[in-house]
Amino acid sequence: MYNFKYDIGTKVYFGKDQIEQLPASVKEYGKKVLLCYGGGSIKRNGIYDTITGLFKENGIEWVELSGIEPNPRHTTVNRGAAICRENDVDVVVAIGGGSTIDCAKAVAFAKFYDGDAWDIVTRKAKPTGFLPVIAVLTLSATGSEMDTFGVISNMDTNDKLGFGFPESRPVVAIMDPQYTFSVSKYQTASGSADIMSHTLETYFTPVKDAFLQDRFMEGILKTVIKYAPVALEEPENYEARANLMWASSWAINDMVGYGKKCPWTVHPMEHELSAYFDITHGVGLAILTPHWMEYVLSEDTVDKFVEYAVNVWNIPAGEDKFETAHKGIEATRRFFFDTLGIPSRLRDVGITEDKLEVMANKLNLTNVYVPLTSEDVLKIYKASF
Amino acid sequence: MYNFKYDIGTKVYFGKDQIEQLPASVKEYGKKVLLCYGGGSIKRNGIYDTITGLFKENGIEWVELSGIEPNPRHTTVNRGAAICRENDVDVVVAIGGGSTIDCAKAVAFAKFYDGDAWDIVTRKAKPTGFLPVIAVLTLSATGSEMDTFGVISNMDTNDKLGFGFPESRPVVAIMDPQYTFSVSKYQTASGSADIMSHTLETYFTPVKDAFLQDRFMEGILKTVIKYAPVALEEPENYEARANLMWASSWAINDMVGYGKKCPWTVHPMEHELSAYFDITHGVGLAILTPHWMEYVLSEDTVDKFVEYAVNVWNIPAGEDKFETAHKGIEATRRFFFDTLGIPSRLRDVGITEDKLEVMANKLNLTNVYVPLTSEDVLKIYKASF
Numbered sequence: 001m002y003n004f005k006y007d008i009g010t011k012v013y014f015g016k017d018q019i020e021q022l023p024a025s026v027k028e029y030g031k032k033v034l035l036c037y038g039g040g041s042i043k044r045n046g047i048y049d050t051i052t053g054l055f056k057e058n059g060i061e062w063v064e065l066s067g068i069e070p071n072p073r074h075t076t077v078n079r080g081a082a083i084c085r086e087n088d089v090d091v092v093v094a095i096g097g098g099s100t101i102d103c104a105k106a107v108a109f110a111k112f113y114d115g116d117a118w119d120i121v122t123r124k125a126k127p128t129g130f131l132p133v134i135a136v137l138t139l140s141a142t143g144s145e146m147d148t149f150g151v152i153s154n155m156d157t158n159d160k161l162g163f164g165f166p167e168s169r170p171v172v173a174i175m176d177p178q179y180t181f182s183v184s185k186y187q188t189a190s191g192s193a194d195i196m197s198h199t200l201e202t203y204f205t206p207v208k209d210a211f212l213q214d215r216f217m218e219g220i221l222k223t224v225i226k227y228a229p230v231a232l233e234e235p236e237n238y239e240a241r242a243n244l245m246w247a248s249s250w251a252i253n254d255m256v257g258y259g260k261k262c263p264w265t266v267h268p269m270e271h272e273l274s275a276y277f278d279i280t281h282g283v284g285l286a287i288l289t290p291h292w293m294e295y296v297l298s299e300d301t302v303d304k305f306v307e308y309a310v311n312v313w314n315i316p317a318g319e320d321k322f323e324t325a326h327k328g329i330e331a332t333r334r335f336f337f338d339t340l341g342i343p344s345r346l347r348d349v350g351i352t353e354d355k356l357e358v359m360a361n362k363l364n365l366t367n368v369y370v371p372l373t374s375e376d377v378l379k380i381y382k383a384s385f
Numbered sequence: 386m387y388n389f390k391y392d393i394g395t396k397v398y399f400g401k402d403q404i405e406q407l408p409a410s411v412k413e414y415g416k417k418v419l420l421c422y423g424g425g426s427i428k429r430n431g432i433y434d435t436i437t438g439l440f441k442e443n444g445i446e447w448v449e450l451s452g453i454e455p456n457p458r459h460t461t462v463n464r465g466a467a468i469c470r471e472n473d474v475d476v477v478v479a480i481g482g483g484s485t486i487d488c489a490k491a492v493a494f495a496k497f498y499d500g501d502a503w504d505i506v507t508r509k510a511k512p513t514g515f516l517p518v519i520a521v522l523t524l525s526a527t528g529s530e531m532d533t534f535g536v537i538s539n540m541d542t543n544d545k546l547g548f549g550f551p552e553s554r555p556v557v558a559i560m561d562p563q564y565t566f567s568v569s570k571y572q573t574a575s576g577s578a579d580i581m582s583h584t585l586e587t588y589f590t591p592v593k594d595a596f597l598q599d600r601f602m603e604g605i606l607k608t609v610i611k612y613a614p615v616a617l618e619e620p621e622n623y624e625a626r627a628n629l630m631w632a633s634s635w636a637i638n639d640m641v642g643y644g645k646k647c648p649w650t651v652h653p654m655e656h657e658l659s660a661y662f663d664i665t666h667g668v669g670l671a672i673l674t675p676h677w678m679e680y681v682l683s684e685d686t687v688d689k690f691v692e693y694a695v696n697v698w699n700i701p702a703g704e705d706k707f708e709t710a711h712k713g714i715e716a717t718r719r720f721f722f723d724t725l726g727i728p729s730r731l732r733d734v735g736i737t738e739d740k741l742e743v744m745a746n747k748l749n750l751t752n753v754y755v756p757l758t759s760e761d762v763l764k765i766y767k768a769s770f
Contacts, residue, residue, distance in 0.1 A: 001400070001623075001624065001627045001628075002400065003398075003399060003400025003401060003403060004399050004400060005396065005397065005398055005399070006395070006396065006397035006399060007396045007397070008393065009394060010391070011390065011391065011392045012390065012391035012392075013388075013390055014388060014389050014390070014391060014643070014644070015386070015387065015388025015389060015644075016388060018388060209624040209627070209628070210628075211607075211608055211611060211612070211624075211628045212604060212605065212608045212628050212631050212632050212635070215601075215603070215604025215605075215607055215608060216600075216601055216604050218600070218604070219597060219600025219601050219603070219604055220597065220600075222596075222600055223596055223597045223600060226596060227596070238386075239386065239594040239596075242386045242594070242644075243386075243594070243595075243596045243597050246597050246643075246644075247597050250597070258399070258631075259399070259400075259627075259631075
């Protein structure tokens with residue numbers, strides 16, 4: 001187990017009607033809000049009216065950044081930063097899922113940078129300040145509400161890149177599972193795949209002695225396996241939505257990675273896909289994951305795959321380790337594509353074969369669980385196509 | 386799942402040689418330290434010299450409160466508070482296990498109260514201020530390094546009472562598993578029983594839909610079941626000590642109780658024992674737990690006990706639910722008394738039969754998992770005697 005520093009400073013108000021905590025939380029950090037959101041769904045389901053009503057009642061002024069894309073773009077970040085500068089914004093409130101929160105986190109540092117925010121995402125420039133971000137979560141998926149990361153896309157260069165600064169972790173997250181009742185089946189399924197993928201990226205790492213963390217991760221995976229199908233069938237099942245929501249935050253808020261962190265594999269492979277084709281992140285992850293698993297299964301990794309099959313999928317450990325491992329991978333595949341109903345092939349989500357090589361050539365994954373060259377990535381892309 | 390607020394603000398430096406983080410951590414919070422510790426063990430194993438050496442190198446002044454008892458007394462808290470007032474102490478550093486950290490937490494508020502600190506423990510007076518507490522952990526057991534609680538004993542009145550204030554949570558915890566290499570077999574065993582008991586107090590509560598939290602708790606229990614025997618056999622096994630240490634913090638830092646918190650049962654029963662007989666807390670818990678389990682097993686609770694037997698002890702779910710439940714309880718008993726070697730009866734640790742009734746009469750446990758009258762408690766004490 002590596003040394004680590006635990007420091008998860010987000011305050012989370014979790015449960016029914018916790019939005020009531022928003023005005024006091026805003027006032028703790030600032031006076032003038034940038035309210036960030038995506039499309040019109042928060043206007044249709046009443047969340048926008050609730051929040052702006054609370055702002056009015058409590059004398060909180062705000063300006064807005066709306067139309068944040070599912071894969072938020074650097075141009076939108078720049079637009080938000082300009083609004084913050086023009087209006088002396090001192091706290092950013094994001095209402096939405098990972099895309100909106102990621103964009104808000106980028107705006108939070110872009111406000112203090114006169115150039116293109118993309119310079120900071122690409123590490124050409126360093127952030128010099130951060131506005132506090134408050135997240136009001138409406139989708140259980142990325143965990144952005146409680147972590148330090150964000151992902152921004154540049155559609156001019158077909159790049160989708162992540163950033164991560166300790167100061168980017170939201171100071172407050174308001175998590176009301178009822179806010180996810182109206183999430184579509186498609187988004188519920190892909191969000192669930194995203195939660196599982198975050199967990200699997202950390203579960204499959206070379207560190208073998210972080211036993212407690214591995215058990216926590218199995219708990220997160222079992223939670224998604226139990227409740228994602230319930231949420232698909234009964235979108236207003238509070239128990240299911242609450243467990244999925246809490247699982248989404250813990251899959252990636254650093255906790256499960258303490259002592260065993262190592263760079264991820266499937267996420268960078270997926271980021272290339274959605275940078276080129278703007279597909280739903282969780283869907284791309286679900287398609288790639290089982291093929292990646294088969295590709296990296298070897299004498300070196302088989303014991304971990306057996307642990308996964310037995311502890312997560314309750315598959316009896318057979319005499320042949322590889323057979324048990326394959327059964328675990330097959331269970332993953334069946335869950336994503338049969339139970340959650342996610343498309344199973346890249347061609348089904350609009351990706352074209354001619355781009356596979358261009359995307360693969362952008363990647364050379366070293367230091368990961370099992371290192372992968374561009375050639376390896378291309379093989380996984382082709383198997384997934 | 387109940388609504389809850391997540392707010393675990395302790396910064397933890399976990400791993401080998403993390404004591405190097407102490408001077409900077411102290412300087413973040415103050416200039417003059419009260420250094421709290423128990424007997425002489427930290428002088429024998431070199432930790433005292435390391436820490437005071439770091440203080441000298443970094444120009445940090447300190448005064449000392451030593452001789453903190455295994456069940457820390459209110460008189461000791463008052464002594465510490467007087468030292469703080471006389472010396473303008475502004476940060477408290479506790480080196481030790483739960484007793485020392487609990488005492489430090491009480492000193493931290495007693496400094497601001499002119500009367501007897503016991504008034505605050507008994508809720509006759511409210512705390513008006515808190516010094517920041519930094520914990521340097523040397524024993525994996527109580528989780529005090531990351532939680533808001535403390536327990537103080539009054540030997541004049543044979544009372545042992547808990548307190549809990551959000552401000553009492555240590556601001557920093559330094560957790561080096563190597564510091565527990567020299568912990569005796571007896572303390573390793575009783576500390577492990579304590580971790581399990583904290584987890585079980587929250588695992589067995591009436592809330593049934595906090596699925597993720599229950600899986601986390603099973604992970605903590607499995608961690609202790611795997612590594613406590615290893616630590617007993619190989620006291621310098623880093624993997625075992627590290628997993629036990631991290632498990633100890635998470636068993637009680639609020640996380641597993643979010644959404645399902647309910648007052649505890651076995652701890653108050655044990656506190657009476659150690660208030661009268663000054664026995665080791667974890668040993669008392671281990672003796673009482675299996676008898677408590679048998680006593681509260683019923684048609685209402687059997688499903689949870691089956692879940693416990695199956696998920697924690699890998700006992701196959703049989704057709705007869707009660708038989709499976711009993712097997713889980715028997716596994717708990719065998720683990721505590723055979724594997725960990727903890728004495729199995731109250732009479733073996735110096736408790737006398739004549740006091741059982743007096744102790745039981747102090748308790749009337751309502752709102753707990755299964756409510757217990759004094760009469761019920763007496764029956765459990767007698768069965769455990």
